[in-house]
Amino acid sequence: MKITVGDAMIAETTDRPLTSTPRFDFRDLQLIVAEYADPAGREEQLSDTFGSMQWLWSQDEHFRFDRGSRELSSATFFVPQLYVSVPPGRTARDRPRTRACGLRAGAAREFAMPRTTVFHCPPEATELLCLQDIDILDRELDARLGIAPDVALLVQRGAVVGWSIGDPARYLTDGFHDPQPSLPDPATRLRLAECLELVSSPLVDLVMDDDEEAWRRLRATEHALREQRNDRQRAEILRGVISRLIEDYDPEPRS
Structure with missing residues (x-):
C-alpha cells in the first residue's frame, strides 16, 4: 500500500513496524516513538536520517527515515491545543481494523508534515485521537496503520490525516523516561482525560480568564490526583502539570 505522508512524500508499507515502546511525555504533550533516550540522542540521529522535523518557523511532526534503507526510524507526534467533544458513535464510524506495518519512503529527501489541529480523548481515556480536521470523522478511513505498539496512522483518500494511541495512560511519562511497565489504574485513565481537556482550548482559556467553573x-x-493512592508515579506526572497551571494563573494565590 502506498500513502502520502505530509506535503509530498510517497511511502509504501512494509512488514516491519517500529518496536520501541511509545513514551507519552505529558509535560510537553508529545508522543515519542524512538530508540534514543534523550535530546542528545535525537540530535545524533539527524545525520543518519531524513524526513520532517521542526525547523525554523515550522511546526512539523517528526518523521525520520533511515538514509540507507529509507525505512521509518522514529516518529514524534505533538498533541494539538484544541480539544473537541465527539459523540461516541461518530468516533467509531467506519473505522477499519488496525494493520501492523512499517513505512519505506519513496525518496531520501526532506518534507513537511504539519501537526494535527484537533484532538479527542473519551472520559475513560481508551484512546487519544489527533486529527488534521474534525470533519475527517464524517468520511470513511482507508486504513489504520499500526506503526508501533498501540500507535496508528489514520489514512484517508490515500494520505495520512491523523494519528492515535490506544490506552494513552499506559505510556504516560515525563520527558524521555520509559513509562511504567504496569497497567494504569482506572482512576489514572479518568484523570488523564480530565487533564488533557484542562490544559487545552477552550477550557484552558477559561482558566486564564478566571472562569469560576473552570477553576472548580x-x-x-x-x-x-493528590489524594490518589494507587499508580502514584503516573498520578504525580499529571499533577505536576496541573499544579504548574494553578501556580501560573491562580486568581487567589496562597500566601
Missing part, C-alpha cells in the same frame, strides 16, 4: 474543575482534578 481544575482544583477538583488536582485534589483527586
Whole structure:
C-alpha cells in the first residue's frame, strides 16, 4: 500500500513496524516513538536520517527515515491545543481494523508534515485521537496503520490525516523516561482525560480568564490526583502539570 505522508512524500508499507515502546511525555504533550533516550540522542540521529522535523518557523511532526534503507526510524507526534467533544458513535464510524506495518519512503529527501489541529480523548481515556480536521470523522478511513505498539496512522483518500494511541495512560511519562511497565489504574485513565481537556482550548482559556467553573474543575482534578493512592508515579506526572497551571494563573494565590 502506498500513502502520502505530509506535503509530498510517497511511502509504501512494509512488514516491519517500529518496536520501541511509545513514551507519552505529558509535560510537553508529545508522543515519542524512538530508540534514543534523550535530546542528545535525537540530535545524533539527524545525520543518519531524513524526513520532517521542526525547523525554523515550522511546526512539523517528526518523521525520520533511515538514509540507507529509507525505512521509518522514529516518529514524534505533538498533541494539538484544541480539544473537541465527539459523540461516541461518530468516533467509531467506519473505522477499519488496525494493520501492523512499517513505512519505506519513496525518496531520501526532506518534507513537511504539519501537526494535527484537533484532538479527542473519551472520559475513560481508551484512546487519544489527533486529527488534521474534525470533519475527517464524517468520511470513511482507508486504513489504520499500526506503526508501533498501540500507535496508528489514520489514512484517508490515500494520505495520512491523523494519528492515535490506544490506552494513552499506559505510556504516560515525563520527558524521555520509559513509562511504567504496569497497567494504569482506572482512576489514572479518568484523570488523564480530565487533564488533557484542562490544559487545552477552550477550557484552558477559561482558566486564564478566571472562569469560576473552570477553576472548580481544575482544583477538583488536582485534589483527586493528590489524594490518589494507587499508580502514584503516573498520578504525580499529571499533577505536576496541573499544579504548574494553578501556580501560573491562580486568581487567589496562597500566601
